[in-house]
Amino acid sequence: MSELRLHRELYLASAIDQAVGLYATHAEITRGDEGDHVVLRIASARPGRAQRVARELGNYALGLTIQARKTGAAQ
Known part of the structure; x- marks a missing residue:
């Protein structure tokens, strides 16, 4: 088992959800x-x-987060 800890200030929740899916x-x-x-x-x-x-x-x-922030779609 692996554990991945993603800090909320760095990763958008929507990006995490999409990646998990x-x-x-x-x-x-x-x-x-x-x-x-x-x-x-x-x-x-x-x-x-x-x-x-x-x-x-x-x-x-992280890539999705960066892309969303560049396009102004950050939530």
Whole structure:
């Protein structure tokens, strides 16, 4: 299992939601809230997959956040 902690000041909630929706087909993802962070716990029966999905999901959510902020669509 991998854990991904995304700080609310850096990541838009809508970007996290979209990334989770996309990557949920590749691993089991549970979401929690801890203070200033959205915490995603990612599990997969395939060795190494949870860690790979966590890295890709974080990158994708950050990319969506940057894109939204550039276009003024930040929520």
